[in-house]
Amino acid sequence: MKVLVSVKRVVDFNVKVRVKADGTGVETANVKMSMNPFDEIAVEEAVRLKEAGVATEIVVVSCGVQACQETLRTALAIGADRAVLVETDAELQPLAVAKLLKAICQKESPRLVILGKQAIDDDANQTGQMLAALLGWPQATFASKIKLEKDSAVVTREVDGGLETDAVKLPAVVTTDLRLNEPRYVTLPNIMKAKKKTLEVLKPDALGVDVTPRLTTLKVVEPAKRKAGVKVADAKALVDKLRNDAKVI
């Protein structure tokens, strides 16, 4: 079974982002970039499926600037077999990415597509659901467990108030939640091996996809800062503050 995984290059989760002074966005120059953490979980899950003998080939895809090649190399080092970069300097919004991925899926015909549930930069949480819609495939979002059967995937999903299990017919789209797995550390020999794997570069035009953004960002600002309060000596003083100053209990 062929599995396709998509990965996004984002500002590393440890970086404290700063809003640009001119209010056009956040500072991304000279900032550490990494693979979106949920996508790392997606790659890891695909590799585990291959190690378990269920998946036969893992194709990893990224859409964005040339530097996304590094992100793809990381995915190859985790264990993906080959990579595709849809290269563009244009701003890509989730609908456009879903359309690019749809075009790739039509070329590659995977039985399963795994994506992170959300990217930690735009926090949109849309691409997987949109891809499923465009392909007319079922979706299983926020997965914490994936069990593949012959014609379906049984997926446990993290939902408000607990867990839900759904069965989706293959081919299907699955998006990952945090507890699906713990991604492995990439080893040096695997990084070396990854350099020899195939990385194909395509342009959106070649796929016949119009990626023009539908949303215009008018401004980006820092949220109002919460002022640090006071330190109190002990539990007794705390209760006094909560009862008499804040009046919340």
Next chain:
Amino acid sequence: MAVLVVAEHDNESVRKATLNAVAAAQKLRSDIHVLIAGHEAGAAAKAAAQITGVAKVLHADAPQLRDFLAENVAAVVVSVAKNYSHLLAPSTSNGKNVMPRVAALLDVQQISDIVAVEGADTFVRPIYAGNALATVKSRDPIKVITVRTTAFDAVAAAGGNASVERLAAPADSGLSSFVGREVSKSERPELTAAKIIVSGGRGMASGENFTKVLEPLADRLGAAMGASRAAVDAGFVPNDWQVGQTGKIVAPDLYVAVGISGAIQHLAGMKDSRVIVAINKDEEAPIFQVADYGVVGDLFQIVPTLVEELKK
């Protein structure tokens, strides 16, 4: 043109998140319709008709809608979408699951998790875990939106008198099926609706300490219990307790953070709480930068004393 709110409900009643989404819809100054897509959901439709400010309830009822599978619910929403200028849903797990599917079927770029309405086509939404707020303008003919519930005060659940119209549901997609649900059973208030939340972090050191040390405090305060991602990753408590960028977004009257250092992604989920209390042994912990009241010290001594003080 009217706007449509896709309700969050359990076939019997309407969940509070719907009331927050209706509040956001009111900012658009159009007639508000509410969609109840479910099975044997007459009671939920009736409840939706009582919501203040709702002009009409659309009620689609079919067995394949019972468990809110995205494929089937999205088909219902799409079947009526052309009648509306805006389609809104609360950012619950159902809303987040269904709405992007709707948006893609309509060839629309969804606007996720809005916190303010600036105009009919302009909205504010948090990005980078709430470290920045983006104002975005949509040029799609229909706006598909999910609403951050904590940013809009709920409208009253009663006082309205809307008509209920039956809607035919498209056939079952046959693509997916519901297998089962494990709902965490708890006597406590639900995390996203609680007035007081007591949350634990890595500093709790074990799941057992959540029960032994933190639970008495939550009991005393009538609070819901939450956790940081670190505590969830360490396996102390289940994932649905997680407060943060990728967990639940909460804004209670009182948030008590115990043994939580205050990673950016945790703060993203709770910094809009009215009063924040932090108890942590590290006085440099970032949580103290957002806390109204901080106590520096050993939580295993402070929390039990706090419970005793609260009894007085």
